[in-house]
Amino acid sequence: MERLLTRVSSAERTPAAGSAATAAAALAAALITKVARRSREVWPEAGGAIAQAAALDSRLWVNAAALEMSYEAATDALETSNQPRIAETLPQAAEDSLELARIAADLAELALEAGHRCDQAHHADMTVAAVLAEAAARAGALLVAVNLLSRTDDSRSSEARLLVARAETAAETLASER
Amino acid sequence: MEFHQRMTALSTATDAGLVARCRDGDDDAWEELVRRFSRYVLAIAQQAYRLSPADAEDVFQEVFARTYERLGDLRNDEAVRPWIAQLTRRLCIDRIRAGSRESADPEALEAGVDDSLDRLDEALSVQEAMLAMPDNCRDILDRFFRRDESYAVIGTALGLPSGTIASRISRCLAKLREQLEGREHARPTS
Numbered sequence: 311m312e313r314l315l316t317r318v319s320s321a322e323r324t325p326a327a328g329s330a331a332t333a334a335a336a337l338a339a340a341l342i343t344k345v346a347r348r349s350r351e352v353w354p355e356a357g358g359a360i361a362q363a364a365a366l367d368s369r370l371w372v373n374a375a376a377l378e379m380s381y382e383a384a385t386d387a388l389e390t391s392n393q394p395r396i397a398e399t400l401p402q403a404a405e406d407s408l409e410l411a412r413i414a415a416d417l418a419e420l421a422l423e424a425g426h427r428c429d430q431a432h433h434a435d436m437t438v439a440a441v442l443a444e445a446a447a448r449a450g451a452l453l454v455a456v457n458l459l460s461r462t463d464d465s466r467s468s469e470a471r472l473l474v475a476r477a478e479t480a481a482e483t484l485a486s487e488r
Numbered sequence: 489m490e491f492h493q494r495m496t497a498l499s500t501a502t503d504a505g506l507v508a509r510c511r512d513g514d515d516d517a518w519e520e521l522v523r524r525f526s527r528y529v530l531a532i533a534q535q536a537y538r539l540s541p542a543d544a545e546d547v548f549q550e551v552f553a554r555t556y557e558r559l560g561d562l563r564n565d566e567a568v569r570p571w572i573a574q575l576t577r578r579l580c581i582d583r584i585r586a587g588s589r590e591s592a593d594p595e596a597l598e599a600g601v602d603d604s605l606d607r608l609d610e611a612l613s614v615q616e617a618m619l620a621m622p623d624n625c626r627d628i629l630d631r632f633f634r635r636d637e638s639y640a641v642i643g644t645a646l647g648l649p650s651g652t653i654a655s656r657i658s659r660c661l662a663k664l665r666e667q668l669e670g671r672e673h674a675r676p677t678s
Contacts, residue, residue, distance in 0.1 A: 355662050357661060357665065358657055358659070358660075358662060359654070361633075361661055362654060365633055365636075412638045415639075416640075419639055419651055419653070420654045422651070422654075423654040423655050423658075427655075473640075476640070476650065
């Protein structure tokens with residue numbers, strides 16, 4: 311984490327917002343894993359949540375690498391006003407951002423499931439996990455809009471909005487159960 | 489029995505059941521046995537012993553030729569997997585020695601192989617346990633863990649609310665674990 315913070319705060323172009331949002335989602339996955347591990351006595355299927363969090367975490371970091379590359383390519387194209395490259399690279403950056411939102415929305419729903427099944431002493435941890443995942447989903451959706459140059463009629467924009475709504479519902483449900 | 493039903497029955501048969509049918513001369517059972525263990529044999533040759541694709545293919549042919557000839561010698565039908573693994577190991581070492589034209593050190597050849605074999609065994613056990621799972625569980629686990637599908641995509645494909653997918657996956661994983669533990673207890677030592 312310290313290494314990531316150092317890299318994000320550097321003057322280099324990447325890692326940037328996509329990686330920061332990925333880290334927020336990864337923290338949500340880590341919290342879910344911790345709580346599931348600490349809830350095995352009351353939650354027989356806790357191992358299933360741990361496995362799902364691990365799979366989602368793995369997808370997050372694979373996507374983070376893709377997101378960095380597509381962001382670099384899109385920024386290069388924009389800085390040089392290379393129209394064919396802009397037309398090629400921005401949609402890819404949007405797709406990678408959308409994938410971040412998809413994974414984050416799944417993590418928010420996994421946090422909701424965990425929040426209901428875990429040792430209730432950890433309910434607040436799962437609320438925080440869902441909030442972090444929602445933030446990542448929202449960031450992913452924002453990056454989709456930026457890379458699509460705010461074309462809200464695009465199917466990716468619609469999907470991103472639905473993903474944010476799912477993550478928000480999960481986080482708000484848990485928060486309302488305090 | 490219809491062909492499709494027969495092949496489905498064979499694909500879910502235990503290793504011992506399959507061996508017994510092979511010994512009775514059932515060609516379909518032999519085909520299923522080769523299918524079930526082909527990736528395992530190739531993985532041992534290529535991943536554990538790092539044989540070239542051509543050498544691994546030769547080992548593959550030799551393993552199943554000998555298995556066919558010697559299946560009658562197998563003392564415990566449940567032990568067919570470790571038996572095939574041991575046969576594959578011996579043939580891989582023979583192949584490496586033949587290629588090097590020197591007397592290769594067996595200990596050096598075996599370094600790290602056990603770990604690779606443990607991983608391959610584990611993967612094969614999961615694959616076998618998956619075959620014994622109900623269709624709905626096999627499908628949802630395959631979609632999430634192998635095809636990397638999101639909860640929303642799975643929910644749409646299966647007609648389920650995405651909010652219920654995480655709990656369904658957890659339940660199916662618990663069943664898979666039971667399958668694996670059951671097999672572990674039933675497995676003979678080689």
